Amino acid sequence: MTRYLTGRLLQAVLVLWAAFTLSFGVLYLLPGDPVSIMAAGGGDTNDISPEQLAELRKTYGLDKPVLEQYVSQLRHALQGDFGISVQSGEKVGHMIGTALPDTLRLTSGALLLALVLGGATALLGTYTQWRWLRQVLLSLPALGVSAPTFLVGLVLVQIVSFRWGLLPAVGNEGFDSLVLPMITLALPTGAVLAQVFAKSLRTTLSEPYVETALAKGASRGRVHFRHATRNASIPPLTVVGMLVGNLLAGSVVVETVFSRTGVGRITATAVASQDIPVVQGLVVFGALVFVLANLAVDLVYPLLDPRITTSAAVAR
């Protein structure tokens, strides 16, 4: 177990370093830089002189050779310091830290809802013997996967908030404001889960032991919900690890549509203004979440299926 964890941690460090380096490279390859965007003032095409720009670049160390900037940023990042935002002067760690609770509420709520919706759809869709219900339920996931998040969000806002006036359209105040964004974010995630889970259930249900169980007199419900469900939940569990990352990405769109504060909004603003230190911090944060979520999933496998051992996972 210790060997397994050490291996995983080393992998994690590698992933984090790769994410850091890749994002640094991409940001430097982009035309323009944070300083010229800041100087443009976001609106009018201001007439700022090359000298003034050079002065600003110096302030942020952007005039140094790329390699030197990379090494210095990496050194600071290793100490947990991602520097300050070029745009607002705020500490990057502080920015992410204050935005995190809002995003956590949103994404964990959405994940829970997705698990319930996706799980229920798959279980019911494979269990029911009414052909029409089965077809309706099993075609829902495809619909959910293909509907663009921002469109779903906008439609929900238009109907539920603007037409019916039931829930607020924007903001972070209270549970009310969380409902629509949570649903919007949960739909595509739940749809993927349902697809994978339903497929896995169908495969499991056609295995010989199911027939054996049925022949031995176990009820159809018991076989479906106890035996098959447990065995079929390995693939959706693997997917959950990746979906956590997707939820974080989805929060960029959802938080923008619903004007919520959070990590997603910071990401959108930072990328638009090429605020390198903030983007770097966010990329590493995102990679960390991804790594942790997948590690958690790996640790849960043996609980579901004793045949899987953690050391084998590393050897793989």
Added chain:
Amino acid sequence: MSDPRRRPRRVLTSLTAVTVLSLAAGACSSSSADSPGGSTPHSGGHLTFALASDPICIDPQQAGNNDALYPARQLVDSLTDQDPRTGRIVPWLAKSWKVSKDATTFTFTLREGATFSDGTPVNARAVKDNFDGIVKLGAKAVLGSGYLAGYKGTTVVDEHTAEVAFAAPNAQFLQATSTFTLGLLAASTVKLPAEKRCTDNLVGSGPFTLVDYTPNKSVEERRRAGYTWGSSLWSRKGPAYLDKLTFKVIPESGVRTGSLQSGQVDAIGGVAPQDEPGLKSAGFSLQSRANPGLPFALTANVARPITKDLRVRRAIQKIIDRQEIVDTVLSGSYEPATSSLASTTSGYKDLSAQLGHDVAGAEKLLDAAGWRTGSDGIRTKDGRKLSLKVIWGANFGPNQTALELIQQQLKKSGIRITLQSATIGDFIALRQKGDYDFSWGNTTRVDPDILRTGFSGKLLNFGHLADRELDGVLDEQASESDPAARAAHVARAQKLVLDKAYQIPVFELTTVLGLSGKVHDLDFEASSRLQFHETWLS
């Protein structure tokens, strides 16, 4: 959808819409200043205004974009104010001033009794601290560093007299003192480094004080009790009417309009041209004002082989059908450009006669210049195609469609333009590189000195102009302290820029707001940004 139970509600909705519409129509026909229902201005209330993007930094001395300037403007007072109707500079914190004949020294006499919200007095020392501070901010003061170019220093003559001196004539400085950018902040703010005063620690003497700014969410401001030193332009002398002012950040334009329509906010900024008809038909009032400064225009780079020929530039000026662009791409709130300055700029002169749409005249010019129509419809001369590169930045939604329409208009006369888009930041870099024939853009500034920034061969000179006559006129307006004499120079400069077609103005950027019926007297100041002091809710 055809559920009969929903019927009565729909009838009711349309009835309400009709009532609201007729009310709005009635209000419009009398006077826009009139308040329907005949209620009078009164104190109190909490107004929520939706911004289109996060302000990022609401320090008035550092801010550059509208969404930062709306909340920032309310926190500070300026030495002077500018009448948006006449362009005249009038007293605010300074009750009087004197400008030296050569426009290098400006002496301000401050009113007594004004204080910053931390209790410290607004005095000559504060003026000096602020101007010194802005110069120290350097390029971080995106606008201010330009206003204070050539700043020699401020002398504290006595408690209420400050003398500001420049190394070279700087006539635009007087107007600059009326802007939010040179608005005064308390010493406790000025001494802080730039990044510490973006979201917090902003202490001014303005009619509102900052309660809280949460990035990406909202700016909360509260009325300053005991405020009595408002601008001489304002009809109300005491504190603002509104108790509280909230600027909410709602980036998605559909959600912004929907929030207004469903009453979740009272007013919105950044109304896109395509959203205007919907808001109007739902009974909301649209309030608009053209932004002063340089209108949206194609600005020539005359160092290039084709654009160095005046005849080509003039031909393009004649081919572009401004009215068609406004009618097709924009909305009724927008106007075609009528000079090299927007109509709300001080010293603006209507030169629409020079900007007529005359395709036949243009084609004659192109023929005379030796550009003959080729087999593919594009003109050629000595084996070279009449093909021009236009660079543009994404600072205004309809830019792309407007440029595509221009592209079609020019193509009919045998001119091909290729469009290269850029992010706002990249646009600056592209312009410095100079690999283009025309750049597309605008600049907001009330003072006509913006012409010098844009077209003087002695300054940035992105267009590579070498025009002694124009440089001379631009310098003259910069060193003329008498407003009437200065206006004459400015008029000449506008005419020269158009005569030589250094700039081909197309339309005026316009600030469009959507307001609910209960918002009254939300005023545009001279730069078409917002002033909430006299705003009240019914």
